[in-house]
Amino acid sequence: MRIEISGLTKTYKGGVAALDGLDLVVPTGMFGLLGANGAGKTTLMRILAGIMLPSGGHVTVGGHDLGTTTGRTAVQRDLGYLPQDLGLYPDLTARQFLDYMALLKGIDDRKVRRRRIGEMLEVVALTAHADRRLRGFSGGMRQRVGIAQALLADPQLLIVDEPTAGLDPEERIRFRTLLSQFAGSRTVLLSTHIVDDIAQTCREVAVLAKGRLIFRGTVAELTRRAEGQVWSVVTDGPAPADGTVVSALPAEHGMRYRVVAPTAPGPQARPLEPGLEDGYLAVTAR
Amino acid sequence: MIAFAASLRYEFRMQVRKRSVWIVPALTLVLFLLIGGSLLRDLFDPDEVPPEAKTAVTALAVQVYALLTIGFGCLLADRLVRDDRLRVAAILDATPARETARLLGKYLGAAAATAVPILVVYLGFTVAYAIHSHHPSAIGWAAAALGLVFLPGLLFVAAFALAVPLIMPAPLFRVLFVGFWLWANLVAPEQIPTIAKTVLHPLGGYPLTALLGFHGIDGRDSWAGPVPGATLNFLRPHPTPATAWLSIGVLLVLAAAALTSAHLGKRHAD
Amino acid sequence: MRPLTLWRYEASRVGWTAALGPPLAIALGTAAALVNPLAQDTARILLGGLEMVIPLAAAVACASIVGHDPAVELQLSAPTQYRSTVLRRVTVTLGWTAAVAAATAVVLIATGWWERWPANHGPFVGQLTWIAPTLGLSGLGFAAGCLFRSPAAAGALVTTVWAIQQFFGDAAQRSRPGRLLYLFATTRGSEPRDWTANRLTLAGAGAGLIVLALIVLGRKERLIGEEDE
Numbered sequence: 001m002r003i004e005i006s007g008l009t010k011t012y013k014g015g016v017a018a019l020d021g022l023d024l025v026v027p028t029g030m031f032g033l034l035g036a037n038g039a040g041k042t043t044l045m046r047i048l049a050g051i052m053l054p055s056g057g058h059v060t061v062g063g064h065d066l067g068t069t070t071g072r073t074a075v076q077r078d079l080g081y082l083p084q085d086l087g088l089y090p091d092l093t094a095r096q097f098l099d100y101m102a103l104l105k106g107i108d109d110r111k112v113r114r115r116r117i118g119e120m121l122e123v124v125a126l127t128a129h130a131d132r133r134l135r136g137f138s139g140g141m142r143q144r145v146g147i148a149q150a151l152l153a154d155p156q157l158l159i160v161d162e163p164t165a166g167l168d169p170e171e172r173i174r175f176r177t178l179l180s181q182f183a184g185s186r187t188v189l190l191s192t193h194i195v196d197d198i199a200q201t202c203r204e205v206a207v208l209a210k211g212r213l214i215f216r217g218t219v220a221e222l223t224r225r226a227e228g229q230v231w232s233v234v235t236d237g238p239a240p241a242d243g244t245v246v247s248a249l250p251a252e253h254g255m256r257y258r259v260v261a262p263t264a265p266g267p268q269a270r271p272l273e274p275g276l277e278d279g280y281l282a283v284t285a286r
Numbered sequence: 287m288i289a290f291a292a293s294l295r296y297e298f299r300m301q302v303r304k305r306s307v308w309i310v311p312a313l314t315l316v317l318f319l320l321i322g323g324s325l326l327r328d329l330f331d332p333d334e335v336p337p338e339a340k341t342a343v344t345a346l347a348v349q350v351y352a353l354l355t356i357g358f359g360c361l362l363a364d365r366l367v368r369d370d371r372l373r374v375a376a377i378l379d380a381t382p383a384r385e386t387a388r389l390l391g392k393y394l395g396a397a398a399a400t401a402v403p404i405l406v407v408y409l410g411f412t413v414a415y416a417i418h419s420h421h422p423s424a425i426g427w428a429a430a431a432l433g434l435v436f437l438p439g440l441l442f443v444a445a446f447a448l449a450v451p452l453i454m455p456a457p458l459f460r461v462l463f464v465g466f467w468l469w470a471n472l473v474a475p476e477q478i479p480t481i482a483k484t485v486l487h488p489l490g491g492y493p494l495t496a497l498l499g500f501h502g503i504d505g506r507d508s509w510a511g512p513v514p515g516a517t518l519n520f521l522r523p524h525p526t527p528a529t530a531w532l533s534i535g536v537l538l539v540l541a542a543a544a545l546t547s548a549h550l551g552k553r554h555a556d
Numbered sequence: 557m558r559p560l561t562l563w564r565y566e567a568s569r570v571g572w573t574a575a576l577g578p579p580l581a582i583a584l585g586t587a588a589a590l591v592n593p594l595a596q597d598t599a600r601i602l603l604g605g606l607e608m609v610i611p612l613a614a615a616v617a618c619a620s621i622v623g624h625d626p627a628v629e630l631q632l633s634a635p636t637q638y639r640s641t642v643l644r645r646v647t648v649t650l651g652w653t654a655a656v657a658a659a660t661a662v663v664l665i666a667t668g669w670w671e672r673w674p675a676n677h678g679p680f681v682g683q684l685t686w687i688a689p690t691l692g693l694s695g696l697g698f699a700a701g702c703l704f705r706s707p708a709a710a711g712a713l714v715t716t717v718w719a720i721q722q723f724f725g726d727a728a729q730r731s732r733p734g735r736l737l738y739l740f741a742t743t744r745g746s747e748p749r750d751w752t753a754n755r756l757t758l759a760g761a762g763a764g765l766i767v768l769a770l771i772v773l774g775r776k777e778r779l780i781g782e783e784d785e
Contacts, residue, residue: 050632052780073637077635081629081633083629090626092568103558105635110559305709309709310712317717317720321734360712360715364707455571456620456708457571457573458577460712461612461613464612464718464719465609467719468719478591478592479591
């Protein structure tokens with residue numbers, strides 16, 4: 001399900017421009033969306049999910065125009081959405097919640113619903129907890145319920161907004177694997193500020209900053225943006241002032257800093273091979 | 287002390303900024319004026335205004351307080367359960383600030399903020415009346431009414447509005463509260479058993495009668511004391527300054543009991 | 557027609573107030589009637605329970621439908637329109653209220669208490685005694701809830717409107733518009749000949765407010781903004 005965005009703007013009350021003339025094409029497959037907090041990622045997700053109307057511009061999803069009510073409803077029939085702030089009904093069990101969401105997604109046939117719910121509970125490894133009330137679920141279990149409801153109607157478009165925030169490492173890996181397996185011929189738009197999630201699952205990525213697109217390309221291209229700009233500095237003095245300090249680890253004689261800077265941040269700096277996070281910092285620093 | 291002051295300050299700020307805290311009393315006032323406004327208009331009508339400033343502002347206090355307290359109680363109904371809903375309860379409980387200090391700060395801060403529009407209405411009309419009728423003493427009597435009628439009554443209502451929604455949904459409390467307000471203040475004691483005109487009277491019948499000398503606009507009403515044919519007359523001693531202070535004290539003690547129950551109830555739930 | 561299961565889920569969303577409010581209202585009204593020593597007032601109090609307390613309970617419940625839905629963002633992204641979902645919740649709330657009120661009315665008619673109140677308007681048309689104020693006040697509560705997105709504010713508004721008409725019944729009925737919008741015309745009405753027009757006006761106003769509220773709900777974005785809480 002191809003997403004085509006042109007000139008997309010969204011301005012909130014008070015003149016806050018969350019999106020500012022965004023042009024972007026999202027093809028089939030796993031696609032990453034990176035950006036700092038406030039970059040406009042969640043606003044974009046909500047517009048694509050049909051929850052918000054843009055202030056200007058044009059968006060089509062699978063050929064449906066999101067500017068019309070029929071277009072939005074058509075997209076929502078084929079949409080799985082996992083919002084950043086996932087709210088659940090604490091008094092329902094996991095099974096009941098999924099049943100309710102399936103009904104809202106238009107799966108009226110009880111046998112079909114039961115089958116899909118059973119399958120999704122297996123996929124997210126919650127079958128043993130299916131009849132427990134959601135108020136007793138941990139954060140990771142709640143996220144799994146969230147992804148299960150998103151996949152219920154076998155959507156062609158899956159939008160996940162910060163899905164791994166607050167999850168332990170094992171759950172994060174499970175989540176990423178699940179999303180990658182699901183992608184295939186579908187479109188999965190993964191919005192996050194955790195660079196490693198993108199690195200492990202996406203081939204292509206876009207970077208937003210202040211509502212604008214500042215990079216669109218492959219993960220390898222983003223990484224290359226930091227070529228010649230990543231340095232290792234070991235010092236027992238203050239952290240290097242030039243560039244962005246990516247990490248600081250205790251070393252034998254002081255601290256070892258990984259720095260992203262256009263030029264060497266000191267005579268003792270040694271060049272390093274860039275990673276995706278370095279590429280992201282190099283692009284957003286401009 | 288710092289925790290109490292901080293809690294009071296910020297609870298006040300959060301509540302006073304809410305649009306609904308201002309919209310509800312404003313709409314109430316508009317509706318009240320639309321249906322004739324009773325004393326609000328009579329204050330400026332030379333043929334209808336009570337001859338004494340004390341009577342005029344005390345009657346105004348009764349009307350404003352009786353009417354606007356309903357919105358007051360409803361708006362406060364979910365302040366205590368709100369921390370859980372907004373998921374800040376865990377953060378607040380993890381601070382060294384004592385729970386009692388935070389609870390008191392929340393109680394007084396939220397109640398004071400919600401009372402601000404009520405005071406604005408009451409004092410606004412009082413000042414306008416004082417200027418229009420050339421009775422500056424009205425301001426003094428209004429201050430007395432604030433201290434003897436508004437303050438204990440609003441503290442009483444606020445305490446229950448915070449506490450009761452811990453044991454029932456806030457909307458259900460709102461229904462029961464307005465029913466209680468009607469029963470406790472409007473229903474004639476000789477019709478059905480009620481705490482109207484007793485020392486438990488939330489409208490402050492005893493202070494109105496014994497401390498402010500108020501007997502209705504035309505001086506013929508009884509706001510406290512035994513009622514022939516009514517039950518619960520043992521709660522209706524003869525109105526005197528002593529029984530008036532007793533009534534105020536009873537309302538404040540009940541408020542304290544409600545808050546204590548809320549505190550213990552929350553601790554038990556945690 | 558959507559499956560019954562969906563209606564069951566919506567019933568679970570409207571909360572305890574919607575479920576307990578109407579029976580509690582009847583219980584309180586009956587208790588008040590029983591302790592009343594004046595026999596001629598008993599019939600008025602019994603009908604008053606239907607005309608006064610039932611609409612209040614339903615209205616506060618309807619005022620609380622929009623505002624505290626934890627999964628509202630998921631709801632808005634589903635192909636089922638959120639206003640349909642909310643309308644189902646309103647229907648469940650008012651439907652249950654109607655069931656309790658109708659059952660009570662049947663008991664009052666069967667026991668003869670209904671006809672003891674002179675202004676009862678008969679067993680059929682007389683059902684407007686509770687239908688009209690319930691629709692009118694609930695429409696106001698629901699519309700206020702959609703507009704303010706605050707159950708506290710909407711609940712405060714409907715309880716205040718109800719209380720103003722209780723405390724100042726005579727003043728509220730001094731003008732014709734006031735009489736047409738008076739909630740308690742059956743048990744406390746000042747002009748009996750205005751009763752039919754009053755009941756139809758209240759019911760119509762309530763229905764109109766519900767329609768208006770559903771139009772407001774079409775603007776989804778408002779529902780995921782910060783609540784005024």
